[in-house]
Each structure stands twice: as C-alpha cells, then as structure tokens.
Amino acid sequence: MAATAPHITTEMVQARLKGQKADVSGAIFKYLLWACLGVVLISLIALIYSVSGEGLEKLNARGLLNFMNAPFSIRPERTGVYQGIVGTVTSAVIVALVAFPLGVCAAIYLEEYASDNWFTRLVDVVTRNLAGVPAVVYGLLGLAIFVRGPLEGLTGGRSVLSAGLTLAVLALPIVIITSAEAIRAVPQSLREGGYGVGATRWEVTRTLVLPNALPAILTGTILALARALGEAAPLLLVGAKDSVFSGGDWGDLRGDFTALPSIITDWSTRPAENWNASTQAAILVTLAIVLGMNTVGILLRNRFDKKK
Amino acid sequence: MTTSEPTIVQRPVVAEQSAATTMNPSVVYETNDLAVFYGAFKAVRDVNINIHQHEITAFIGPSGCGKTTVLRCFNRMNDLIDIARVEGKLLYHGIDLYDRAVNPVEVRRRVGMVFQKPNPFPKSIYENIAYGPRLAGLAKKGSALDEIVEHSLRQAALWDEVKDRLNDSALGLSGGQQQRLCIGRALAVNPEVVLMDEPCSALDPIATGRIEDLMEEIKKRYTIIIVTHNMQQAARVSDRCAFFTTEVNEVSDTRTGMLVEYDTTDKMFSNPSDERTENYVTGRFG
Amino acid sequence: MTATTTPNPSGPLSIGDLAGDPRRQRAERVVRTVLVAAATTSVVISIAIIYTLFRDAFGFLGQIQLNSLTDDVWLPRQGRFGVMAPLIGTMWVTVVAVLVAGPVGLGAAIYLSEYAKPRVRRIVKPVVEVLASIPSVVVGYFAIRWISPEITQRLFDGSPAKNLLVAGLGVGLLTIPLMTSVSEDALRAVPNSLREASYGLGARKVTTVVRVVVPAAISGLVAGLILSISRAIGETMVVFLAAGGKGSLPGGPLDSGTTITAAMASVAKGTDQVKGVGPTFESIFFLGLVLFMLTFSLNLIADRFVRRVRQTY
Numbered sequence: 029m030a031a032t033a034p035h036i037t038t039e040m041v042q043a044r045l046k047g048q049k050a051d052v053s054g055a056i057f058k059y060l061l062w063a064c065l066g067v068v069l070i071s072l073i074a075l076i077y078s079v080s081g082e083g084l085e086k087l088n089a090r091g092l093l094n095f096m097n098a099p100f101s102i103r104p105e106r107t108g109v110y111q112g113i114v115g116t117v118t119s120a121v122i123v124a125l126v127a128f129p130l131g132v133c134a135a136i137y138l139e140e141y142a143s144d145n146w147f148t149r150l151v152d153v154v155t156r157n158l159a160g161v162p163a164v165v166y167g168l169l170g171l172a173i174f175v176r177g178p179l180e181g182l183t184g185g186r187s188v189l190s191a192g193l194t195l196a197v198l199a200l201p202i203v204i205i206t207s208a209e210a211i212r213a214v215p216q217s218l219r220e221g222g223y224g225v226g227a228t229r230w231e232v233t234r235t236l237v238l239p240n241a242l243p244a245i246l247t248g249t250i251l252a253l254a255r256a257l258g259e260a261a262p263l264l265l266v267g268a269k270d271s272v273f274s275g276g277d278w279g280d281l282r283g284d285f286t287a288l289p290s291i292i293t294d295w296s297t298r299p300a301e302n303w304n305a306s307t308q309a310a311i312l313v314t315l316a317i318v319l320g321m322n323t324v325g326i327l328l329r330n331r332f333d334k335k336k
Numbered sequence: 337m338t339t340s341e342p343t344i345v346q347r348p349v350v351a352e353q354s355a356a357t358t359m360n361p362s363v364v365y366e367t368n369d370l371a372v373f374y375g376a377f378k379a380v381r382d383v384n385i386n387i388h389q390h391e392i393t394a395f396i397g398p399s400g401c402g403k404t405t406v407l408r409c410f411n412r413m414n415d416l417i418d419i420a421r422v423e424g425k426l427l428y429h430g431i432d433l434y435d436r437a438v439n440p441v442e443v444r445r446r447v448g449m450v451f452q453k454p455n456p457f458p459k460s461i462y463e464n465i466a467y468g469p470r471l472a473g474l475a476k477k478g479s480a481l482d483e484i485v486e487h488s489l490r491q492a493a494l495w496d497e498v499k500d501r502l503n504d505s506a507l508g509l510s511g512g513q514q515q516r517l518c519i520g521r522a523l524a525v526n527p528e529v530v531l532m533d534e535p536c537s538a539l540d541p542i543a544t545g546r547i548e549d550l551m552e553e554i555k556k557r558y559t560i561i562i563v564t565h566n567m568q569q570a571a572r573v574s575d576r577c578a579f580f581t582t583e584v585n586e587v588s589d590t591r592t593g594m595l596v597e598y599d600t601t602d603k604m605f606s607n608p609s610d611e612r613t614e615n616y617v618t619g620r621f622g
Numbered sequence: 623m624t625a626t627t628t629p630n631p632s633g634p635l636s637i638g639d640l641a642g643d644p645r646r647q648r649a650e651r652v653v654r655t656v657l658v659a660a661a662t663t664s665v666v667i668s669i670a671i672i673y674t675l676f677r678d679a680f681g682f683l684g685q686i687q688l689n690s691l692t693d694d695v696w697l698p699r700q701g702r703f704g705v706m707a708p709l710i711g712t713m714w715v716t717v718v719a720v721l722v723a724g725p726v727g728l729g730a731a732i733y734l735s736e737y738a739k740p741r742v743r744r745i746v747k748p749v750v751e752v753l754a755s756i757p758s759v760v761v762g763y764f765a766i767r768w769i770s771p772e773i774t775q776r777l778f779d780g781s782p783a784k785n786l787l788v789a790g791l792g793v794g795l796l797t798i799p800l801m802t803s804v805s806e807d808a809l810r811a812v813p814n815s816l817r818e819a820s821y822g823l824g825a826r827k828v829t830t831v832v833r834v835v836v837p838a839a840i841s842g843l844v845a846g847l848i849l850s851i852s853r854a855i856g857e858t859m860v861v862f863l864a865a866g867g868k869g870s871l872p873g874g875p876l877d878s879g880t881t882i883t884a885a886m887a888s889v890a891k892g893t894d895q896v897k898g899v900g901p902t903f904e905s906i907f908f909l910g911l912v913l914f915m916l917t918f919s920l921n922l923i924a925d926r927f928v929r930r931v932r933q934t935y
Contacts, residue, residue: 054828061737064729065746071795072753078768079760133660141657143418155664160849160921161914162856164883165671168910172674197667204664217455223416225468225525226445228646230653236457258757261858265890292759296766296863311760322755429635439642473643
C-alpha cells in the first residue's frame with residue numbers, strides 16, 4: 029500500500045518555525061569572541077592605568093614644562109626629558125626628510141612607471157620583506173654603517189644623525205608600501221582623462237595622481253613616523269645615552285644624544301621607589317607624542333575617506 | 337565631401353597604397369590587417385578600415401568584439417596596458433602610428449578621446465578645459481587661454497550654461513553637462529580626430545540628443561570615430577559604419593573579435609552585403 | 623615648434639611632426655631616472671643588511687673557539703657563547719606570545735569581521751589601533767610593573783619577578799593587533815556568496831563562520847600566524863626589560879632567561895664603548911644574523927600564503 033503523506037497542519041509548521049532549540053553552541057562561541065575583545069580592552073585599560081597613576085602626580089607636582097625642560101639628572105626629583113625630546117624630535121625631522129621623498133618616489137615608480145619585469149618584482153618582494161625585519165636588525169645596520177662604518181665621518185659616530193638615518197631606513201619600506209597602496213587607489217579614469225588630452229606620464233602623475241593620493245600618502249607617512257619614533261632597540265645599538273651627559277641640545281647633530289624611548293628603557297631599570305614616577309611621566313610624554321601623531325594620521329585618513 | 341565618391345570606398349586596401357593615401361588628405365587612418373593581443377590572447381583580428389576626414393564613422397556590433405580595443409589603437413591608449421600588443425599596420429596620414437619615432441603623447445594631442453563614463457578632473461570648469469592647452473604650450477595664461485576655454489566650451493555647446501561659473505567645480509555639473517565638458521576638454525588642444533567610446537551610454541535620452549547634435553556640428557571641423565551599442569544612434573549620426581562581431585575559437589575556448597563589413601551607413605542599414613550584418617541591424621541577434 | 627601649429631595638416635604630415643616636444647621628453651627621462659634610483663634603494667638596503675650581517679658574524683666566528691657555541695651558558699663577557707640558551711629563551715617567549723596573540727587576535731578578528739555591528743566596530747577598531755601604536759618599551763614597562771605583580775606572581779607564587787612568562791605575555795599583547803588585522807583582512811576577503819550559500823542551506827551563524835568562512839580564509843589566517851611568530855621572535859625591548867637576563871639554559875617559561883634579541887640589547891647596553899671591538903661585542907652580529915635568517919624565512923613563507931589568498935579570490 030502506498031504511504032500517504034503525513035498530515036501537516038498549520039499549527040505544526042508554526043511550532044517548528046517558532047519553537048527553535050536554544051542555540052547553545054552559537055551563544056558560547058559568541059561569548060568566547062567577546063572574551064577575546066575583552067582581553068584586548070582590559071589590557072589596554074590596565075596598561076594606561078599602570079602608567080598614569082604616579083606619572084600624572086609627578087607631572088602635576090613638577091609641572092609639565094619643567095619636566096620637559098630639565099636634562100638628565102642623577103637625582104630623580106630633578107631629572108627631566110629635555111634631551112630626550114630634542115633627540116626624538118630631531119630624529120623625526122630626519123626621518124621625514126629622508127624617508128618621505130625616497131619612499132614616495134619609489135612608490136611612484138612601482139605604480140606608474142614600472143612594467144611587470146624581474147626588477148619590479150624583485151623590488152616588490154624585497155620591500156615587503158624589509159617591512160618585516162625586526163627593528164633591532166636595523167639597529168645593527170645603523171651601527172655598522174652610520175656609527176662605525178664608511179659614514180662615520182659624516183655622522184659623527186654615535187649621534188642623533190646616525191639615529192635619525194637608521195630610523196629613516198626602518199621607516200622607508202612602510203612608507204613605500206602605504207604610498208603604493210594610496211597611488212593604486214586612484215581611479216584609472218582620472219589618469220585616462222589626462223593621457224587622453226596628450227599629457228606625459230610625469231604630468232599625469234604630478235597633476236592628477238599625486239594630488240588625489242596625497243591624503244593617504246600623508247597618513248601612511250605619519251603612521252610610519254610614529255612607529256619609528258617609538259622604537260628603542262635601534263637607538264640602543266646606535267649608542268643613545270642613558271645616563272647623565274652634557275650635550276643633547278637642539279642643533280647638535282653629531283654629538284652625544286638620547287631619545288625618549290631610551291630614557292624610558294633606562295629609568296625602568298632603576299630602583300622603583302625613587303624612579304617610578306619619573307618613568308611614568310616620561311612614558312606619558314612619549315605616548316602623547318606617538319599617540320598624538322597616530323590620531324592625526326587616522327583623522328586625516330577618515331576625513332578623506334569620507335570625501336571619496 | 338568625399339562621401340559622394342564611391343570609388344574611395346571600393347579601393348582595395350593593400351600596403352603599397354599607403355603612398356597614395358599621403359597624397360589623399362581625405363583618408364585620415366588606414367589599417368592593414370590590424371590585430372590586438374592581450375598577452376597571448378588575440379582580442380581582435382584582421383581589421384581593414386579607412387577612416388575619412390570630416391566624417392562620423394561608427395563602430396557597431398555586440399559587446400566584447402573589440403570595438404573599443406580597436407578605437408584605443410587610434411590614439412595609442414592601449415600603450416597604457418602592459419600586456420597589450422599590436423600587429424599589422426595602422427597608418428595615420430600615411431605614417432605608421434606605432435613607429436618607434438612616434439611619440440604617443442603627440443599622437444594624443446592630435447587625436448582626442450571622450451570616454452564612456454564622463455571623467456572630468458576634480459578641478460574647476462575652467463581648469464578642466466585649460467589643462468590640455470597649457471601642457472601642450474598653446475597658451476599659458478591670460479586672455480589667450482581664456483579665448484581657448486571659451487571657444488572650446490562654445491563648440492561643446494556648454495558655454496551659455498557655465499559662462500558665469502567657470503570657477504565652480506566641474507563635479508557639480510550634471511552627467512550630460514560633464515560629458516559635454518569632456519568633449520570641450522578634448523577639443524581644447526585643437527585635435528584633428530575625436531574618438532568617442534560610447535559617449536552617451538551613461539546619459540539620459542535628452543542629454544544623448546544634445547550630444548548627437550553636437551557631433552553633427554563639429555564634424556565640419558573634426559573627424560569623429562564613435563563606438564556605439566546603440567544601432568539607432570549609429571543610423572542617425574554616422575556617415576560610415578564598421579560592423580564587428582566575435583568568433584569563437586573552439587580549440588582554445590576564446591572569442592576573437594573581427595571586422596565583418598565596412599561601408600556607408602545607408603548601405604549598411606538598407607542593403608548590407610554580409611548576412612551577419614543584416615542579422616544584427618535588423619535586430620535578429622546581438 | 624610643432625606643438626603650436628594646427629594639427630590639421632595643410633601639407634603632407636611627416637614623422638617628425640609626431641615626434642613631440644623634446645623639452646617635455648627630456649623632463650620625462652630625468653624624472654624616470656630619479657624614480658628608478660629611489661626604487662633601487664630597497665634593494666640596496668637589503669644587500670647592505672645581508673652583507674653586513676654575514677661579514678661581521680663570520681668575523682666573530684673567526685675570533686672565537688667554535689666549540690664555545692655549544693656551551694650551556696650565554697655569557698659573552700666571559701667568552702662563553704652558548705647559543706642554545708638564547709634560542710630556547712626565544713622559543714619560550716614566542717610560544718607564550720603566540721598562545722596569547724593567536725586565539726585572542728583571531729577571536730577579535732572573527733568578531734570584527736562576522737559579528738560586529740557598525741557601532742561596535744567604530745569603538746573596537748580604534749582600540750586595536752591604539753594598542754598597535756604603543757611603543758614596545760611602554761609595554762615592557764607594563765610587563766614588569768603590572769603583568770608581573772598582578773598576574774604571574776599571583777598565579778605562580780615563588781617564581782622570579784622577571785621571567786620568560788612575563789616577557790611572553792607582554793610580547794603577546796604587543797602582537798595581538800598584527801594578528802587581528804591580518805586575520806580580519808583574510809576573513810573579509812572571503813566572498814559573501816559563500817556565506818549566503820551556507821545560510822541558504824539553513825545553517826546557523828556559528829556553523830557558517832566556523833565551517834565555511836574560517837576554512838575559506840585559512841591561507842590568510844596561517845599567514846597572520848606566521849607573521850605573528852616572526853614578530854614575536856624579533857621583539858627586543860619587552861624581553862630586555864622583563865625576561866630577567868639570565869644567561870643560563872632556561873628549564874621552562876617560569877625561569878628567568880634571555881632571548882636572541884635581549885642578548886643583543888644587553889651587549890649593546892652593557893659595554894660602555896659601543897664602538898668596542900672584540901668577540902664580546904661582535905657576538906651581536908652573530909646573533910643578529912641568526913635572528914635575521916629566522917624572521918626572513920618565516921616572512922617568505924607567510925608571503926607564499928598571502929599570495930595563495932590573492933590567487934584564490
């Protein structure tokens with residue numbers, strides 16, 4: 029006898045659709061993901077908390093400008109980050125002056141001029157690999173070439189010039205990669221409009237492509253700069269000073285120097301009771317600079333993303 | 337006007353004729369078995385066409401048969417694509433356009449282009465028009481440049497609408513206005529030929545009509561080649577038509593475009609020689 | 623000047639008319655040369671790194687007794703160059719770091735890519751970006767002043783305040799943003815049509831994510847993991863501050879120890895004369911070469927995986 033179809037009622041269908049089993053594993057998974065986010069959030073909060081407690085007190089007590097204007101001192105209540113600021117800001121200028129033009133020019137070549145041949149592919153692979161080289165290896169390179177190698181005479185050995193150049197080399201691959209991305213994002217129709225009326229490749233690049241890509245290029249450069257300024261390992265290898273020294277003034281490109289990350293490194297290892305507050309204060313100054321730059325870069329990117 | 341002389345149409349296209357064409361100024365372009373490759377892929381083959389001065393020549397045919405590819409050879413725009421390669425000959429007033437001594441930048445000043453989607457520069461209306469002439473050295477600034485801008489905008493039938501707001505951004509114009517601006521931009525460098533790649537496909541019928549009227553006007557001064565999907569448009573505006581189709585290569589499973597027939601528009605639409613042409617223009621396929 | 627004459631030819635056109643403006647062409651050539659030179663800098667830098675490392679590392683090896691490399695202890699000032707100690711230290715720090723950054727980073731990435739509403743994204747993404755921009759010295763400070771007392775000391779009473787575990791946790795924290803961003807890119811590259819196909823068959827969200835999206839993104843996720851490992855291996859300041867600096871072979875993560883990078887930093891900082899010569903100092907280059915080879919190979923492998931992602935989609 030042929031089987032008859034089961035008698036399906038409206039009630040049965042409704043019950044099926046509404047009465048779903050609780051999605052237990054789905055919920056557990058979601059909570060696990062939230063936990064991951066939680067770890068990130070809590071760590072960040074804990075980190076900020078751990079560097080602000082005494083640091084803000086110290087800055088309040090001494091005054092921010094006072095702290096920023098005082099050089100190294102053996103006495104924790106008198107020490108300041110002045111020389112560090114000089115070193116960091118000077119390095120920043122050197123990095124910007126060296127890495128930005130070189131990086132943008134390399135990116136322009138890769139995106140607008142190069143055809144797909146072995147050389148282009150080599151540069152591409154090499155640049156991407158350089159971006160993944162640890163900062164300390166760049167420090168070694170700086171040591172070998174700027175501090176004691178062929179360029180020692182030019183840079184004065186252990187100097188802020190060597191440090192700046194080393195950080196510029198570190199930042200260069202990042203600038204190239206982000207600038208290349210920015211240029212790639214320029215719509216092809218814009219270029220074709222330029223070529224169509226008889227413009228040369230450089231004219232199209234200069235008048236149409238670069239203006240369009242500039243906000244993204246700037247963002248990338250600012251972010252690369254902020255990253256480079258936070259690196260302590262290369263500074264260590266290039267010979268940044270970590271104790272009292274004379275010098276470290278504005279304009280002293282070839283003499284002894286120090287920078288904010290080196291200060292933090294050193295003060296972290298000194299006895300906590302006396303030095304903790306100063307260390308935190310130095311960290312706060314550094315974070316203000318680094319996070320400030322990152323914020324500027326990201327705001328710039330968001331603003332121009334909206335415009336597009 | 338050469339269109340009334342049937343003898344030019346029937347002239348067989350043979351390489352040695354290139355000497356003859358330099359002495360016949362009415363033939364602007366001549367192709368001999370022109371083929372375009374993207375890497376190993378043959379996109380279009382065996383194109384033999386003469387383009388005549390002060391005419392509107394339309395490339396028609398279904399999509400993907402190489403019309404735009406061939407068009408972009410005429411101003412060396414395919415150079416911008418790394419893997420594009422051209423075989424056969426393309427003569428511009430008797431000169432091999434792909435000769436090593438020829439500078440594509442100079443070619444593009446003489447052969448302008450209007451694209452499918454209007455692409456004005458993100459600058460003011462004035463600056464859009466002034467861009468080309470400045471680079472070409474026709475005028476740097478001042479009244480000489482102003483004249484060129486006004487003249488170009490008048491030719492593009494846009495002057496009256498924008499003369500009071502030349503410094504406004506070009507991006508604020510409507511689609512049809514932007515396309516007319518792009519036409520004006522192309523005319524500003526005083527080209528001989530204007531290539532148009534489906535210029536009206538992104539526009540509404542009214543804007544389309546205005547541009548078709550524009551084409552009729554300016555063909556007195558220029559030579560126009562237009563790629564169009566719109567058969568009725570081709571029938572309306574063009575003096576000559578070239579019909580392309582694709583041919584499937586069973587072995588490699590690729591499609592190669594080819595020229596089927598090239599003749600005056602009247603003949604193409606009333607009494608085409610090839611059956612495929614007839615099928616297309618009567619709407620039986622494509 | 624050909625450029626200013628009307629191109630509607632009155633006489634026959636010659637090829638010279640199509641040659642273009644020589645001044646503009648010359649400018650083009652100059653520009654191109656400058657740009658090529660700029661592009662070559664990357665290659666020059668790489669060659670410089672490789673050359674320097676090899677030259678000075680081999681210089682070092684030439685100055686010491688090679689069997690000192692098998693020593694138990696890394697104490698360069700005493701001429702003891704047992705390279706196993708830093709290597710094992712690096713391994714422990716990396717294992718801990720990846721155990722932290724891997725799951726957390728992947729979880730955050732999955733959430734951001736598959737679950738997060740735009741409002742939540744707008745909060746979470748900046749948080750991750752802020753974490754990414756914190757200099758490693760600051761994380762090092764955080765490790766010794768907070769992670770150590772609040773976490774590891776509480777959990778493992780009696781272990782040294784500075785050890786490989788503390789360092790590993792700090793490095794892990796530092797690496798989370800990298801893992802998150804690479805993983806998120808990989809997940810977002812999976813086309814929506816795959817998700818829709820899964821939902822269309824009646825699958826729940828968790829099933830779709832775990833059994834369709836994640837496997838589809840696996841190349842990119844593996845690349846992210848490898849890059850995170852590479853980053854952890856190369857991290858210097860956190861380890862320098864938090865690992866304790868002992869040169870002996872660590873028994874486990876709760877021991878103090880040193881890593882390749884921390885050992886380099888120690889030598890550089892310790893010697894008063896950074897210009898110093900002699901095997902103690904030159905050992906830096908040997909370690910640097912080892913480090914470079916490790917991270918370079920890992921990066922190459924990761925690159926292969928990223929390529930595979932691009933090919934698939």
